[in-house]
Amino acid sequence: MKKQTKSLLLLMVNMFVVMMGIGLVIPILPYYVDSFGAGSIELGVLIALFAFMQFLTAPFWGKLSDQVGRKPLIAIGMFGFAVAEFIFAFATQMWMLYMSRIIAGAFGAAVMPTAMAYVADTTTEEKRSKGMGLLGMSMALGIVFGPGIGGWLAEVSLSTPFLFAGIAASLACVFSLLFLPESLPEDKRTVKGELKTSQFSDMWQALRSPVGFLLGLVFVLSFGLANFQTVFGMYAWDRFLYSPSEVGTIVMIVGVVGAVAQGGLIGRLSKRFGDEKVALGSLLLSGVGFILMSFAFNYSTLIVTTCLFFLGNSLLRPSVNAMISKLAGKKQGLVMGVNNSFVSLGNVMGALLAGNLFAFNIFFPFAVGASMMFLAFFSTILWLGKQKNKAIKHTEEVM
Numbered sequence: 001m002k003k004q005t006k007s008l009l010l011l012m013v014n015m016f017v018v019m020m021g022i023g024l025v026i027p028i029l030p031y032y033v034d035s036f037g038a039g040s041i042e043l044g045v046l047i048a049l050f051a052f053m054q055f056l057t058a059p060f061w062g063k064l065s066d067q068v069g070r071k072p073l074i075a076i077g078m079f080g081f082a083v084a085e086f087i088f089a090f091a092t093q094m095w096m097l098y099m100s101r102i103i104a105g106a107f108g109a110a111v112m113p114t115a116m117a118y119v120a121d122t123t124t125e126e127k128r129s130k131g132m133g134l135l136g137m138s139m140a141l142g143i144v145f146g147p148g149i150g151g152w153l154a155e156v157s158l159s160t161p162f163l164f165a166g167i168a169a170s171l172a173c174v175f176s177l178l179f180l181p182e183s184l185p186e187d188k189r190t191v192k193g194e195l196k197t198s199q200f201s202d203m204w205q206a207l208r209s210p211v212g213f214l215l216g217l218v219f220v221l222s223f224g225l226a227n228f229q230t231v232f233g234m235y236a237w238d239r240f241l242y243s244p245s246e247v248g249t250i251v252m253i254v255g256v257v258g259a260v261a262q263g264g265l266i267g268r269l270s271k272r273f274g275d276e277k278v279a280l281g282s283l284l285l286s287g288v289g290f291i292l293m294s295f296a297f298n299y300s301t302l303i304v305t306t307c308l309f310f311l312g313n314s315l316l317r318p319s320v321n322a323m324i325s326k327l328a329g330k331k332q333g334l335v336m337g338v339n340n341s342f343v344s345l346g347n348v349m350g351a352l353l354a355g356n357l358f359a360f361n362i363f364f365p366f367a368v369g370a371s372m373m374f375l376a377f378f379s380t381i382l383w384l385g386k387q388k389n390k391a392i393k394h395t396e397e398v399m
Contacts, residue, residue, distance in 0.1 A: 012138035023146020053105030058340035061110035079175035080107025085166035113336035121183035130267035137263030142253030222346025258314035285312030287373030
């Protein structure tokens with residue numbers, strides 16, 4: 001048990017470092033891009049490149065981890081992420097920034113699905129939601145502390161935060177190589193021939209498989225979160241004239257709420273109500289939070305309504321991931337890799353659509369986000385009903 005705990009702790013550190021590296025960009029990137037004489041268009045491309053590369057490469061890494069094991073992929077991912085951060089820190093031209101984001105997205109995608117597959121390898125179905133929740137908590141903490149660390153280190157220079165992230169990722173790579181045991185025995189690995197299928201073929205096959213609907217939910221929850229993250233700062237400024245520090249405080253608070261929910265609440269809720277009911281409640285809460293954010297009238301109400309949305313989204317992710325892992329069978333890495341592609345696709349689509357909708361009306365992104373959550377809520381009810389009918393029919397056939 002101690003061995004499993006140490007392994008999970010090291011995985012959490014890796015996820016924290018990756019998400020911290022992503023989070024510390026938030027308060028710095030506009031100023032960093034401006035120092036290269038670039039503007040909002042280039043900024044948008046940098047953000048989209050990271051998510052798009054995760055979308056393209058996550059299934060490949062996940063499937064490869066089913067063949068060669070989890071440990072090598074986690075170490076390679078951390079090494080590549082470190083290289084990307086160093087390139088960003090020492091960049092002298094815009095093309096170097098683009099290259100950095102491409103490398104960071106590609107190699108960061110090796111860590112996330114492989115870490116989730118590692119948890120699936122080492123936990124029972126009853127404890128899987130808790131394990132996924134702890135990973136989610138470390139990710140949330142990385143996003144929470146990343147902007148604060150980045151803002152503080154930027155006082156030294158704009159490149160210092162990226163140097164710090166590169167050093168942290170390098171150390172995480174070394175510790176993973178030295179102390180992380182392999183979770184996937186050789187006799188349980190898939191054959192190499194399966195690697196020849198294309199990423200888009202994998203996604204299409206996954207959508208037609210028993211986990212297809214759940215991958216749709218992954219897209220929706222990522223779409224909603226990206227929708228929120230893209231326009232929230234602009235919304236707070238346009239409507240309330242809040243400063244970056246005030247917006248940062250709100251983001252920190254909701255991040256703590258998300259971390260607590262995923263680390264200490266999801267396991268208890270899943271054990272008592274089941275992953276399916278938790279997912280339904282989370283979708284409903286996210287949709288309500290989206291709507292109520294539009295009616296916030298001061299700092300306190302904006303914090304409360306934002307926390308409602310973020311609580312729902314934070315509980316939804318580990319619940320859906322646990323449901324997916326239970327249906328994935330022996331292809332945990334492949335399915336989690338495809339899962340991560342749908343996360344990235346949701347991030348790209350959510351961010352692009354939110355930015356365009358905000359230009360028309362500052363409330364449109366929240367309305368669309370709420371609509372997506374409510375549509376997913378009712379669709380999930382129908383899907384669960386069909387699953388229940390299939391189970392009953394199968395039992396009757398067996399008897």
